[in-house]
Amino acid sequence: MMDWTDRHCRYLHRLLSRETLLYTEMVTAPALVRGGALHLLDHDPSEHPVALQLGGSDPAELARAARLGADTGYDEINLNCGCPSDRVQSGAFGAVLMQQPGLVADCVDAMRAACDVEVTVKCRIGVDDQNPEEILPEFLARIVAAGCTRVTIHARKAWLQGLSPKENRDIPPLDYNLVHQMKGLFPNLHISVNGGVTSLDQAEAFLDAGLDGVMVGRSAYHAPTDILASADRRIYGRGTDRSAEAAVQGMLPYIEAHLASGGRLGQITRHMLGLFAGRPGARQWRRILSEGAHKPGAGPELVEAALAEVAAAQEIAAAG
Ligand SMILES: Cc1cc2nc3c(=O)[nH]c(=O)nc-3n(C[C@H](O)[C@H](O)[C@H](O)COP(=O)(O)O)c2cc1C
Numbered sequence: 013m014m015d016w017t018d019r020h021c022r023y024l025h026r027l028l029s030r031e032t033l034l035y036t037e038m039v040t041a042p043a044l045v046r047g048g049a050l051h052l053l054d055h056d057p058s059e060h061p062v063a064l065q066l067g068g069s070d071p072a073e074l075a076r077a078a079r080l081g082a083d084t085g086y087d088e089i090n091l092n093c094g095c096p097s098d099r100v101q102s103g104a105f106g107a108v109l110m111q112q113p114g115l116v117a118d119c120v121d122a123m124r125a126a127c128d129v130e131v132t133v134k135c136r137i138g139v140d141d142q143n144p145e146e147i148l149p150e151f152l153a154r155i156v157a158a159g160c161t162r163v164t165i166h167a168r169k170a171w172l173q174g175l176s177p178k179e180n181r182d183i184p185p186l187d188y189n190l191v192h193q194m195k196g197l198f199p200n201l202h203i204s205v206n207g208g209v210t211s212l213d214q215a216e217a218f219l220d221a222g223l224d225g226v227m228v229g230r231s232a233y234h235a236p237t238d239i240l241a242s243a244d245r246r247i248y249g250r251g252t253d254r255s256a257e258a259a260v261q262g263m264l265p266y267i268e269a270h271l272a273s274g275g276r277l278g279q280i281t282r283h284m285l286g287l288f289a290g291r292p293g294a295r296q297w298r299r300i301l302s303e304g305a306h307k308p309g310a311g312p313e314l315v316e317a318a319l320a321e322v323a324a325a326q327e328i329a330a331a332g
Contacts, residue, residue: 021283022059027259028240031248034062038092041068041077053084063088069105071122082127093135096170097177107170110139113151117158124159132162136170162202164227235289256287264312278305293325
């Protein structure tokens, strides 16, 4: 998610779950290939398995970007066919590509030929006045024929005219049934559903009903502990639950290293605000970090002080 799942966020999320697949923000192929913005590929070795999401619509350029991503160590390269923002529309990529399945297939083909990691697609069920029941099977058939074996379907349309990107994540209705139908039509395609999933119970229900994966966006960001800390055990049947407290402890050396290399505390702590969401001390945690992280000289002591407040609030809650 752009501006959200940067490398600091992913480092944190990996401390909460060893098994889940993490995705980068969308990085545009032109930025990498023409702009030389290779720093956008930076990631920590601990992030694996991690997928690089690319935006673009030029097969040759996407191929070069995919190669750069694979050479930098990403485990998967994902092509964005779901983002509705104006900026992305003008560059002819994102959700507008739902109208050009042949071009998407060419992109997938070129990307696959350029690197030896898996190339996947994230798409919508359609855009504007397209009929999803007609166009989605055709879209999937084209990308499958190009060698794509895994797709994530954001189960709503994008309306390219008239809605902001934010509205496009909430207003077009979700059609989970259609995603299940696609699994029936393409049994060998690994299909993950995305959109509106706010709990592991909900994710488990999708898996029990036959889907292969569930992608969680906003909830994983706003309440990472709820979504990630027991995902290894519940979804993957491996490992034990993590805790927000342990994740905070795990972030301290990372924060120190970031500050030592000239970074700022707030660049990391902004992703940590939701760690205690719904638990005693959540408010104090958010307040201390939001108010203090931008002050000159702020460092890991601030995070430790906020954690101490959480512990105190939890003791009071347990006693009461
Ligand atoms: C701030 C923000 C940025 C996003 N950026 C991307 C992006 O770069 N690539 C992408 O595929 N989806 C992006 N999305 C969409 C989410 O990945 C997801 O498809 C959408 O929010 C619906 O899933 P959710 O209900 O689990 O959040 C973004 C969403 C938000 C809120």
